[in-house]
Amino acid sequence: MSGTTDQPSPTPETAAPRRLTLPERLDLNAAEELAEALEHLRENALELDASGVRHLSALCLQVLIAARRQWTQDGVGLSLVAPSGAFSAGLQRLGLSNDFFQEETA
Template identity: 50%
Template sequence: MTAACYSLPAVLDLGQAPVLRSELLARRGSALTLDASAVDRLGGLCLQVLLAARRTWDGDGHALAIASASEAFLNQWTAFGADPSAVQGDAA
């Protein structure tokens, strides 16, 4: 079974956090790949939403992965001190 894919928006800031949470919860219950190729800005609250999603997917027994992460996404992810392996994985 192929994982569903959700393309993250370019800006993941405070205003986007509730939208991101809703979009992720709507896809709960199966493996999910997040396409981060278009992300230009990652804020702390959206980082928390993504980390919480990882815990939720793990608890549900499903994979959550980030694919094609942009350089900006990766730089901001690590600048917050987050471990890239927290959302890396095979969601196929």
């Protein structure tokens, strides 16, 4: 039996978002691994689960900002899910709010 179907493959706009659970410590040691994980998920709608984050460094925030901009440029959704208090405080300390990672509306 053939492995083909009559149904079209989901496009990034219609596929259920993938979820990336962010590590507890988003520090210098986590930055490269975070960037690689995001690169592998590129062109997929993505939810960043920040519920377990206890520390957010400026370098990891730069990685997340670059991802947000790339997803926006690609026309694919990227959103923040359940940010911990420490994640939100880290964003605020570095000059942003949770709203930065919300879907843009046209």
